[in-house]
Amino acid sequence: MSFAPHPDRFTHLHIDLNSFFASVEQQLHPEYRGKPVAVVPTMTDTTCCIAASYEAKALGVKTGTQVGEAKKMCPGIILIEGSHTEYAKYSQAINDAVELACHVSHNPSIDEMCCELMGREQEPPRARKIALEIKQSIYKNVGEALRCSIGMAPNRYLAKIASDMQKPDGLIGLLPSQLPKAIAHLDLRDLPGVGARTEARLHAKGIRTMEQLLALDLNGMHKLWNSVWGDRIYHWLRGGNTGDDGAPVSSDVQKSLGHSHVMAPEFRSDEGAWAVANKLLHKAAMRLRMEKFYAGSMSFVIRYQLTREQAEQLRSKRHNSGIRHSGWGMEARFRESQDTLTLLEAMRGIWAQRPTGQEFQRPFFVGITLHNLVPENRHQEELFGDPNNRTQLSATMDKLNLKYGHTTLHFGSMLPARESAPTRIAFTQIPVQYGVDYM
Template identity: 75%
Template structure:
């Protein structure tokens, strides 16, 4: 089907919240509005900004900018430690506000929402009217500091592209009759799915501009990507619907669950790291039960900061996005299916005993705990033997109190030093769920 033969209609709206985390902080703190602001995971010069207000972006500060560099670029920048709980609340509020104007089809991430239009809603004047109503609903029901850019297009992929073409507070539509010339001016990196590595690979194959990419026929696109992705992208860029509309691949079965954390300076020691690891496990175990899963595998990863001298003699080191040179270590434990905290803690203790403790492993700064091979509770095979020590009952009692009063109300002693550390962190691709009084 040729793009020109398609009716000039918009099928999808992609709502992208502008500098969402920074905007939420400016909504909560009116005194910060109009001022450069950066959101950080923890107050340390070695970490990176996870969001920047448009006032800070004017000075060159952006997501991923190291805090020490942000201070140099913008000496007056306001730094705020991010609150996942607040961002989750506002994300849910945005969804409710959008629903008042148009049904929400999906939520790809904490700062994105997608609506699929039907019938006469797809007609350009009606689609634009709905988009403006969405903006007004967010402004009225969520907050005047919360702005969004909306992309309108015949498929979901192009709607996301359009949402990035005008910021902040933009509204861009890409009609089939305008394609692909309407996107010929974009950079290759403006396309979802084209990151730094992909761009390098395309450049090596002679594709350095969007014009060159769009000049390829379908066979050329297939050969360029060496997969069906090239065929799909050929159609998406011309506004053609190929079924999945650019939605990311999903699985109906959740495979992993876990938490990671960059340690605050006061916890960058063996004892500090253990207490934080204990808390990460406490949260993961509680989520495992809330989401009605059992697990058979626990993996633990830890990264150690290295000095320049240690880096010079190390056979292998890596650089964290905060700029910290580090060495890493990890291990996995397997066990019979369980979901109680005590059994999982024993598995973590077994791994911890194997953790290297040499001169290059004295300054841990990052931890990750992941539960793998998740088994839905209703698919679990029952054992003939009773569960020892009433561990499930103990976990159920802990959950009951923690749901009512907060997830750190009742816990094992090992996490006490880190009870207030390792709060729920910001995840762009997953909106946290509220369990009891907390978001996790």
């Protein structure tokens, strides 16, 4: 394995869709184009924007801006409740459009694609031609409101950095002969993997600028990160290839899966929270079977909104929506299961032990996570089988729900929240289609 930089070639393209969720809405609704748009999880002032169009960003609205503040910054802002299904469809359509110009080798998130260039494709003029063909393919085959920024570089890590250097609709290339000088002007937070906590740790060690970071030799970078990660970054920033090329390290077996939801005001009661929890469990159990796992435990989390007086009396936390809250959670273990009825019984046992008291009267957030996942091929069947045919019941439910939609057949306890808690897309979650729905 060689860490020496490549000749002046690009080995990777990184495609970053610009303001993806908001751009999809502007594609679906031409009347929104050229206007400030923000996508929100629910229509409440206390939640946060999960995406903003460039017109909204120009006025200071960005991902994480509280909706109430966004309205003050931009009184005419158009708020849209996000649609998991539409974003998943467009993500796949864009992936298909990119494939027409260059093979997609990796999907880091719903709004990013990576392409690995081969042979003469790596020559800068050809790489640039491919990048422009990708942009044109998205425009022609998916929609004119959808734009992307593309980074070209001698490794995936630098290609990701380059894709963020010019937005919207950018195209930046970083050649080995230009490095590391070409990135010396960036901030530390512009490096993938450097968030607020890592930045603070670097500051504590005397590294506050990119110039200071780039001035370190290989040994200094290793000591700074106190791991081989420092060695990798040293080589990546200079155009080298360490073999893994910035790819995330995945575990052998998935450890958990689940869903959470900030409830709309009409569900912020015990009855509403229980119904929403049933909806979340219904989806998690179906995913468990679709992904061919059994679960051995479940964690249940509830967060309760506090009044101002309660928040002052208690050491409360602040949710990212701005709500001051207390929280409660519990985990239950059980025999390895994947049928909905068994999992529902486990959740009912946890629910019965939830706290009471004045600070636990207004639930606004519920989360369900299934842990200790075991692949089906490693699961040991019960000695006496399944006398109540619960597995067959779940299989029948799945068959109908895959064909007609995942809420077609369900247990009655979920009925009040049947249309609530729609599946949300995190930027790092790649949507998967099960039957007619994306989850």
